[in-house]
Amino acid sequence: MKRRVAITGMGVISSLGNSSAELHSALCKGDTGLHKIEGEAFHGFQCRQSGNLLSFQPETFLQGKPLRSLDRTGRMVAAAATLALANSGWSRETLSQRDVGLVLGTMFGSVHTISEFDRRALVEGPAYASPLDFANTVINAAAGQAAIWHNLRGINSTIACGAASGLAALSYAADLVRYGRQTAVLAGGADEFCFESFCGFERARLLCAAADDGEFAIPFDARRTGFALAEAAALLMLEEWEAAQARGARIMGEIVGHGSAYNPMRRRQNGGSNAIARAIRAATEDAEVSPAEIACVSASANGSTVIDKEEAVALKAVFNGKGSQIPVTSIKSMLGETLGASGAVQAIDLIESLSNGVLPGCLGLDKTEADMPDLDLCREPRKLQAGCGLGLVNSVGFDGHACALLVART
Amino acid sequence: MSRQATIVVTGLGMLTPIGTGREQFWNALVGGRSGIGPVKSFDTSNYSVHLGAEIQDFQPQNYVSELAPESIGRSSQLAIAAARLALSDASLDLNKIDLERAGVCVGTTSGEPHFIERFDDHYVQGNLANVGEEFITRYPCHVVAGHVAGELGFGGETMMIATACAAGNYAIARACDLLSAGKAEAMLAGGADSFSRITYTGFARLGAIAPEVCQPFDRKRKGMVPGEGAAMLLLETKEQAIARGARIYCEIGGYGLSCDAHHMTAAHPEGQGAVRAMRMALEQSGITPEDVDYISAHGTGTPTNDRLETIAVKRTFGSQAYKIPISSVKSMLGHTMGAASAIEAAVCALTIERGEIPPTMNWHEQDPECDLDYVPNVARQHKVRVAMNNAYAFGGTNSSLVLRECMA
Known part of the structure; x- marks a missing residue:
């Protein structure tokens, strides 16, 4: 028996706000979380833009216990959990009575912690490596730390699918609820901004490069040269529908289906759009809806030269010629690429968009290249038609992972 | 807990410090062979411990053919080799399945740690200019599962499931759910990790590495031995396996996963999370403690792990705990990290097929706090209808997988 999956709370730590309402309002105003990158370590790189959090104060969200043993990623995840738990009405007391799970998507865990731990042992000798840091070198450290902080004793898992990790984690958690493994699971994703990942992406020439007339980490735009690396943490509380109703929870949305696919040909530079389209079709089949019922799309596009177009081709194929009637946006135009967090941040904003009836626009988008498929790309915030209830969140990884999630307004 | 479909294991592939492939591995295992020796992959002269469990003479080009072996990391190479062995063991003809409905689920602790270690070498030598695109294209752990699929x-x-030392069980559990929900028709699930300087340094710093011998559950046990390895299981529905005339090792009865929410590196003092995971696995499998014939222990060999694991088994199984043979293959293999519980799931499948239980080696003296039947030093003939595979990890993450005889 399949159970319905209710979304009963959302928590987000982002460069554009620390609540879903704040985030959605900033996105609709066209605010940007991207800025000129600071710090001497970043001199000499071609990319000059980033979307790191300038004012993250973990103490605001995490009180009463020492924070010392949590690294930055752990703090961001634990903070997002504080917000999602409060938003869904879980208290210390109710959490002690039931086993709530946590499924986190992440690309790196903390590659900064891992690298720093190793470098210290290299420079000072292995006897000087920090045991406290070692605990945080495992990729599931943030999920473990957040579970300890909030007393989450249910299934605790960490999923890695690159930039599709957050959506893959939401899909996994939704299945745990649907198939009766767990009645309440916090799920989403996180990745921090750090020197190590920035340096890696720069060397792989995936980041937007500064040019005389600006930097164009603009999804779908003909001038795009790559993405802007950013950071965020986002978690949604997923609960079995009847259990959520029974405890009097406010239900803000529903996960109605998901699909995933992999492009085994990605190292041969083709087949990307096929895998993306298969993931979306799998999601519609899973939800038992037709693509024509989808009212709006939060795309994965981040300014990447190849993958943005593959996604557009896939959307066009799935919508079977009707793509020009379905509004598509990419909030990465304002948030940058938050990697493991991205799909979960998109899901949170799409729930807000469906409830408020306004989809944010794709900031800065001007012209697309001539052979970009004909889609209704929103350049400005778009009022959704009355009755719009079903939204598609799409995530595409750098290495062939594709994941699609369908959310519905309640 | 009802499943829509029964999921069975029809192929096993493993690369371990004591052997590669089912027969070589099994013979070494029941023969009590050790894969532990001085670390070769990096210099340990400034460490206080020197033992490791590395795979010797691995030839990736014997397994990796569609991708260029030198273009991927060692964990990916090991995972691909294990996948190829599992497919061949399952006699699965890839031309006869829908490849778009065949997936990969790999558990890991560190993914491809060598690439961040090289990054760090460049960093401390002031040579960051030497970091090339291979760092980002080969390091992030998701590439391991991607390379197998590719x-x-x-x-x-x-996908990768990065739940550290319990990851193999988590990956198998996820693959089972995808298959029983009809979202795939064949899944390769398991775990992979390559020998890591970072992991070694960390365990050495925690004082957790055995200086001379790995002797789980022995009174004088002094620690674990970090290792490397990979194992993949081919999973499919029982219906499909029967239809294609496949040999079925066993079925997956159910699983239990939980979190201690107590401490990052130490288990709960009363084994609370581990007990919940075992109970959930029993319940999901529709069985009672009396039905379990063998427990493959996490059994790392550290004083704390083995003591707390024993407490948790006793709390779950009551007086029955004394009647169930429990062994730790880590006494021979070392701790292969994210691969460990996948290798141990394969061990469980083989105990069911062969009616023989591998020993806990190097066990000499009983610890009053570890007083169960650990199958010391000699393999034992024993009919196994139901096996439980336990694995625990940093982050307080617990997992128990039930594998059982498949009735026609």
């Missing part, structure tokens, strides 16, 4: 042409759901 090598085999699989286009279904493909």
